[in-house]
Amino acid sequence: MTVEDAAQQIANAWAQMSGWEIVAVILAIAYLVLAVRQNPLCWYAGFASTAIYTVLFWNVQLLMESGLNIYYMAMAVYGWWQWRHGGQNDTPLPVHTWRWRQHALVLSGIVLISAASGSLLTQFTHAAWPYLDSFTTWAAVVTTFMVARKVLENWAYWMVINSTSIFIFIDRGMYLTALLLLSYLIISIFGWISWYRDYQNHQQEQASAR
Structure with a gap:
């Protein structure tokens, strides 16, 4: 397929696109841009976008993706609360990391449950x-929790998930x-x-305070 053919297919798909999918895409982009900036408003955009996608994915038989978006809506509420109150003494939650053993355990669990589902x-x-739908679903379940808890490595997880989901x-x-x-x-x-x-x-501030 040539670049021109691919561009024509995208143009045709755009012409056939539902208005709801366009709205969901715009809200989803707003969510991620705000998340990069650690703005709690990202969770409002995320909740609205995933509510729309829950229906859209069901209609194209991506059942796991549809179920995942119901989870996303719940996590939007949880993430909003954690970012505002999840730090010490009811302070905003800081960015932190997981140890390699936590990642090894999480990744093993994702592979096993993806194979089963x-x-x-x-x-x-x-x-x-x-199988691919299951993998992206369960990996996203964990990674969304990581975002809500401001775990730094969530971005590496999303890179793998998004690459697979594009296909x-x-x-x-x-x-x-x-x-x-x-x-x-x-x-x-x-x-x-x-x-x-x-x-x-944050690490430097903590070191200076000691």
Whole structure:
């Protein structure tokens, strides 16, 4: 496929795009940009976007993705509270890191539960890409919690998830959403840089206070 052909397919998909998907994409971009800046308003945009996507994913038979967005809505409420009150003495939550053992445990759990749910979806549903859909779903469950708790490494997790999701959405004909995930992939790099600087500053402040 040439670049011109790909561009034409995207243009055709845009013409056929529902207004709701366009709104969801705009809100999703707003969510991530605000998250990079650690602005609690990101959770309002995230809640609205995921509510729309819950229905859209169900309509294209991405059942795990649809269920995931219900979880996202709950985490939007949790994340808003944590960012404002999750620090010591009811202060805003600072950026922090997990140890490598925590990551090893989490990654092992994601692989195992993805294999199990992928197998169940294959046997009992007509879900598209059951194993990949399961992987991106369960990985996103953990990573969204990491965002809500301001764990620095969440950005690395999102890079892997978004790269995989781009392929799935192109296959399902959701080209605008695939472009959204591509923008997420790029913004995640800036998110890592921004949060890492904030983490370093917080560590220096703690060291100076001792």
